[in-house]
Amino acid sequence: MASIERFRQRMGWPVPWYSSLGSDFNYDFHVSFDSGSAPLEYNYKDGAALERAYPYIRSGGDAPGVSVFLREGDRVFHTYSAYARGVDPLIGTYHYLDLTPLGRQRRVVEFPHHDRYDAGS
Secondary structure (H helix, E strand, C coil): CHHHHHHHHHHCCCCCCCCCCCCCHHHHCCCECCCCCCCCEECCEEHHHHHHHCCCCCCCCECCEEEEEEEECCEEEEEEEEEHHHHHHHCHHHHHHHHCCCCCCCCCCCCCCHHHCCCCC
């Protein structure tokens, strides 16, 4: 959590960040994988189906996911979850890449941050 806070400060982002790291949340919503903590499941697929559909998902890793909740008084309702490519609409850059003739070309792991751009290019 300290490294996330340092990064937020470095980027000059005023919005606070929160993490579910170290809680049961990621296991409850099937985006963290530890077969000792919870059965492997991702994108509504069980462990056997994961072997075929997402062979890169293994115990000990994480994958993208988003969940939406509604609170009414003291009651909290889970209203929506999306995984894998279902999370793409939250990454605006992908929309532009998908419009280009060559598309995304490859899975982008990391985009350069504003404080690390090469000023000469």
